[in-house]
Amino acid sequence: MRSYIYSCLLTRLILKKVSFKCGGILSASSGNISSPNFPSRYPYNSDCSWLIVVAEGSSVHLTFHHFELEHHASCSYDYIKIYNGVAEDEGNLLGAFCGDVSPPQFTSSWNVMSIIFHSDRHVAYRGFSVGYRKDMCGGVLTGLSGEISSPGYPLEYNNNADCTWTIRVSNASLVTLVFLDFQLENNEGCNFDFVALFDGPTVTHRHLGNYCGADKPPRVVTTSNNLLVAFKSDFNIGGRGFKAYYYSGECQQVLVAVSGTFSSPRFPNIYPNNINCHWGITQASGYRVKLFFPFLDLEERNSLSGECDYDSVTVYDGDSQADPMLGRWCGGERPPSLVSRGNKLLVVLSTDRNEAHRGFTAAYLGGKCSPAAGVICYVKTEMERNPWRGSSTVLIFYKNDSDSTKKDRSTKKKKIL
Ligand SMILES: [Ca+2]
Ligand SMILES: [Ca+2]
Ligand SMILES: [Ca+2]
Numbered sequence: 001m002r003s004y005i006y007s008c009l010l011t012r013l014i015l016k017k018v019s020f021k022c023g024g025i026l027s028a029s030s031g032n033i034s035s036p037n038f039p040s041r042y043p044y045n046s047d048c049s050w051l052i053v054v055a056e057g058s059s060v061h062l063t064f065h066h067f068e069l070e071h072h073a074s075c076s077y078d079y080i081k082i083y084n085g086v087a088e089d090e091g092n093l094l095g096a097f098c099g100d101v102s103p104p105q106f107t108s109s110w111n112v113m114s115i116i117f118h119s120d121r122h123v124a125y126r127g128f129s130v131g132y133r134k135d136m137c138g139g140v141l142t143g144l145s146g147e148i149s150s151p152g153y154p155l156e157y158n159n160n161a162d163c164t165w166t167i168r169v170s171n172a173s174l175v176t177l178v179f180l181d182f183q184l185e186n187n188e189g190c191n192f193d194f195v196a197l198f199d200g201p202t203v204t205h206r207h208l209g210n211y212c213g214a215d216k217p218p219r220v221v222t223t224s225n226n227l228l229v230a231f232k233s234d235f236n237i238g239g240r241g242f243k244a245y246y247y248s249g250e251c252q253q254v255l256v257a258v259s260g261t262f263s264s265p266r267f268p269n270i271y272p273n274n275i276n277c278h279w280g281i282t283q284a285s286g287y288r289v290k291l292f293f294p295f296l297d298l299e300e301r302n303s304l305s306g307e308c309d310y311d312s313v314t315v316y317d318g319d320s321q322a323d324p325m326l327g328r329w330c331g332g333e334r335p336p337s338l339v340s341r342g343n344k345l346l347v348v349l350s351t352d353r354n355e356a357h358r359g360f361t362a363a364y365l366g367g368k369c370s371p372a373a374g375v376i377c378y379v380k381t382e383m384e385r386n387p388w389r390g391s392s393t394v395l396i397f398y399k400n401d402s403d404s405t406k407k408d409r410s411t412k413k414k415k416i417l
Contacts, residue, residue, distance in 0.1 A: 022048035022117070029054060029134040035117055035127025039066070042078075042127040048117040049087055054134040060113035061139050064102045066129040070119075071099035078119040080128060082106055084143065084274065087114035091273035091356025094142060104168070107139025109146050109274055110353065137163035137231070144169070144251040144265050145275045150231055150241025154181070157193075157241040161233040166201055168226050169248030175227040176247045177220045183240040185233070186213030193233040195242060201226040251277035258283070258366045264349055264359025271311075271351060271359040279347040280319055281340075283366035289340040290365045291315065291347070293329075297358040299351075300331040309352075313360055316346040 022036045033050050035042040052060050062082065070078040075098035082103065085092035092114070097103045106113075115130070137151045148165050150157040167175050177197070185193040190212035197208040199222050211217040220227070227246070250265045262279050264271045281289050293313070302309040308330035315326040317340055326345075329335045338345070347362060 022046060023050050025051045025053065026132070027053050030132060032129060032131050033115060034066075034129040038127045038129055040126065041124040042117075042119055044119055044121050044124060046117060046119040050115045051086065052113045052115075052132055054111045056111050058111055058134045058136050059139055060108040060111065060132055061135045062103075062106045062113070062115075062130055062132050064105075064128060064130045066126070067097070067102035068100050068125040068127060069098045070123045070125060075099075077123070078125075080115055080117045083114040083116075084108050085110070085112050085114065085353055087116050089273065089354045089356065091270055091351070091354065093272075104142070105140040105166075107135060107141055109141070109143055137161065138165050140166045140168060141246070142168050143248075143274065144272055145245065145247045145277055147243065147245055148229060149243040153241045153243055155240075156238040157231075157233055159233055159235050159238065161231060163231040165229040166226065167229065167246050168201065170250065171225055173225055173249035175220075175222040175225065176249075176252050177217075177227060177229070177244055178246075179216045179219075179242060179244045181240070182211070182216040182242045183214050184212045184242065185237045185239055192237070193239065194231075196230040196232075198228040198230075199223055201228060203228065203230070245276065247276075247278065251275060253279045255279060255281045255364070256283075258287075259364060261361065261363045262347075263361040267359045267361060269358070270356040271349070273351055273356050274353050275349065275351050277349040279362070281345045281347075281364050281366075282319065283343040284368075285343055287343050287366045287368045289343070289345045290367065291338045291340075291345055292363045293335045293360055294363060295358075295361040296329060296334065297332055298330040298360070299355045299357055310355065311351040311357070312349075314348045314350070316348070317341055319344040319346055321346070321348065 026033070036046055036048065037043060054060055069080070072078075075096045077098065079096050079098045080103070081087070081096045082094045083089070083092040084094050085108070094106055095103060113132070117128075141148070146167075151161055151163065152158065167177070169175055182195075184195070190210040192212070194210045194212045195217060196203075196210045197217060197220055199206040199208055205226075205228065208220060209217065229244075231242075253262060255262065265275065265277060266272065281291070283289055296313065298308075298313065299311040301307060308328050310330070312328050312330045313335070314328040315335070315338055316323045317326050318324070323346065326338050327335055343366075345364070349359070
């Protein structure tokens, strides 16, 4: 064991010696980063790490000017990795890149971004050059979910604002945009201050509408993996502005089958930081939903508050977060199986800016209480029994009425057997 540790230390020392010195912390509002020796070939055995920190409340926007690294199918030889935050936290990883396909434009969802560069012992190319700038608004958003808001929100937005957000999710996925708050200067035609939505990456794509005043734009679902949101204000009169959430399909699902399973994004790999994902289960009227969590591994509870303040899974007894909460879990907790009162359940995964774990898996079944079909419903004792279609498993539903608990116990055995 000891000799193993020594040899590891020795290896690290040797690696350190031959490693090329590079990287650093950048805090100017714009700048450039390039691989060592650029535009000449980068050295072998390089490990560089750049941390970009701009003013709080703004974000970091990256644009690559040159990109030429050794190619490998899974980028195991030479690569750069881009992080939405610090590089030590894999939950922040936006992507790993190699070869000669330049990474797309990236915008962080907050004021910190990191880039790491690695080269191995063989084969080197010219490397990369990337420009960064601080963005007060707008950018290219590639997270599974995120928030956009007018500059300074909820304080009044500035005059002459001109912001453009391109929301880009993975190829097979669509973008859903939901406005939570909306208050702009109002005028007929919405050509003073407005939010314009386009069903694609540019303004030449289908225009979904211009919105102003206090009328929230409707919930939007794109027909492809891109959505463009533009916000403009004119020379006077402002408002509180707006706040909206977007979700990619991996992070927002509506489940209508009678049974199914789902899991946190990227499971069994770690989930991304800084996401807010929704799974809505909807059954036909009269049906109820039973939900199980076979696996749950999230960041632990806050030891000071004792609450799931960092990452959590929350289940709501309905289709919105305004409905009663059935529970909130984190860490390695095992939620009990849950039953809806109505025909809907909502599961929300919320993660903070650091420390990601593996996430969760969930399974659900819908069931109907139907006396005509021979399924007995004990409405008075708040208990139901339901043999499931296509399955010999018998699931029993209980309502959470505390005053009927005693009665349930006394009747449970008798009625079920
Ligand atoms: Ca190489
Ligand atoms: Ca205005
Ligand atoms: Ca976390």
